[in-house]
Amino acid sequence: MPRNNRLTRRLAGLIACCLLAPTAANTEEDPPYSRDGADTCLGCHDDAETLALFRGKHAMPGDPRGPFGHGQLQCEACHGPGGRHAARVRRGEERPPPAIEFGAGAPTATSAQNGVCLECHAPDVGFGWHGGPHDTNDIACADCHTSHSGTDAVLQTSTQPDVCYNCHKLQRSETLKAFAHPLQELKMGCNGCHSPHGDTAALQLARQTVNDTCFQCHAEKRGPHLWEHQPVTEDCTLCHAPHGSNHPGMLTQRAPLLCQSCHSQSGHPSLVHDADGIATAMPSQFLLGQGCMNCHGQVHGSNHPSGSKLMR
Numbered sequence: 001m002p003r004n005n006r007l008t009r010r011l012a013g014l015i016a017c018c019l020l021a022p023t024a025a026n027t028e029e030d031p032p033y034s035r036d037g038a039d040t041c042l043g044c045h046d047d048a049e050t051l052a053l054f055r056g057k058h059a060m061p062g063d064p065r066g067p068f069g070h071g072q073l074q075c076e077a078c079h080g081p082g083g084r085h086a087a088r089v090r091r092g093e094e095r096p097p098p099a100i101e102f103g104a105g106a107p108t109a110t111s112a113q114n115g116v117c118l119e120c121h122a123p124d125v126g127f128g129w130h131g132g133p134h135d136t137n138d139i140a141c142a143d144c145h146t147s148h149s150g151t152d153a154v155l156q157t158s159t160q161p162d163v164c165y166n167c168h169k170l171q172r173s174e175t176l177k178a179f180a181h182p183l184q185e186l187k188m189g190c191n192g193c194h195s196p197h198g199d200t201a202a203l204q205l206a207r208q209t210v211n212d213t214c215f216q217c218h219a220e221k222r223g224p225h226l227w228e229h230q231p232v233t234e235d236c237t238l239c240h241a242p243h244g245s246n247h248p249g250m251l252t253q254r255a256p257l258l259c260q261s262c263h264s265q266s267g268h269p270s271l272v273h274d275a276d277g278i279a280t281a282m283p284s285q286f287l288l289g290q291g292c293m294n295c296h297g298q299v300h301g302s303n304h305p306s307g308s309k310l311m312r
Contacts, residue, residue: 031099032083038074040086055150065120078102078116078147102142110140117141125197132198144196160189164196171243180244192216193242210235214242225301227308231262232300259292 034040042050053059058078059068067077076082080099089095100116101108118125121141129135144154144163153159161183165172175183182188190196193213194204207213214236215222221232231238239258240250247254253261293299298310306312 031081033073033076034082034086037076038068041075041082049148052150053148056147056152058147080116102140102147104143106140106142110138113140113142117145128195128198130198133204134196135198157189158186160191164190174241174243174245177244178246179248179250181242181250210237210242221300223301225303226305227298227302227310229299229301229310255291255293263292 057063058066060066061068061070063069064071066072068074078100079102082098084096085098097107100112102113106113146152146154154163161172161175174180181192183190191206193206195206196204198204199206203210205213207216211233221236223233236242237252239252241252242250245251251258296310298304298307298312302308302310302312304312
């Protein structure tokens with residue numbers, strides 16, 4: 001792709017150097033831009049991975065905001081001035097690396113990599129990124145996003161979880177359990193519940209609380225109910241494992257063990273009573289029918305006038 005208005009761009013680069021460095025010594029230290037822009041880069045970097053850039057949004061010449069828009073710096077808009085990197089080197093000498101390299105294992109500091117991205121994408125990130133888990137763990141934008149591609153895998157629902165699983169191994173194993181959200185069926189992405197660029201909520205949730213996040217899909221559990229089940233109004237994860245479980249309903253334990261972690265068996269009709277009405281021991285410590293929900297079906301709350309026991 002020919003460079004747009006090459007002479008104008010070179011003059012702009014020289015003017016910028018003069019503004020940034022008023023002395024001759026400092027001007028010589030400023031890295032120069034390449035003569036032919038992307039044409040210079042593609043003379044060596046003509047592999048399929050690099051050329052895939054031209055199938056995506058970053059290489060659209062009609063977008064004035066993009067690196068390849070009119071008057072922009074093309075490849076060097078992100079990778080920095082490449083004049084020294086593209087210059088001829090003597091035999092035996094090592095070619096200087098690009099000013100800015102991206103991705104895992106790149107020598108460029110994460111802050112410098114992200115700084116380039118944020119020059120254009122700061123509104124997409126928002127204030128929640130700074131100080132969030134990804135920021136504090138030195139995660140670079142390029143660790144998750146792929147700019148040299150027609151489609152960014154982390155932005156597609158069907159491929160997003162695989163990108164997240166590169167770091168979140170435990171969550172991946174939980175989604176493979178018998179009962180889980182439909183991530184493996186490609187019907188849901190991680191950002192359905194989480195805000196990867198950070199938020200004021202704990203665990204980078206998409207909403208301010210766990211329950212509000214769950215209610216995005218499970219609106220029928222929201223209430224309010226005439227008879228409420230207190231754990232439901234407090235936190236859904238008190239009973240449910242959000243990433244997956246081997247128990248039906250993604251429960252953290254199978255009933256009645258889950259229910260008995262809060263509710264005592266004392267006084268329950270399933271216990272044997274003597275002639276004075278006092279409960280005695282049973283051969284089994286579990287409830288009749290091996291499941292509280294056989295009788296207490298409205299565990300998320302009831303609006304029936306006689307539903308104080310969540311049975312109707």
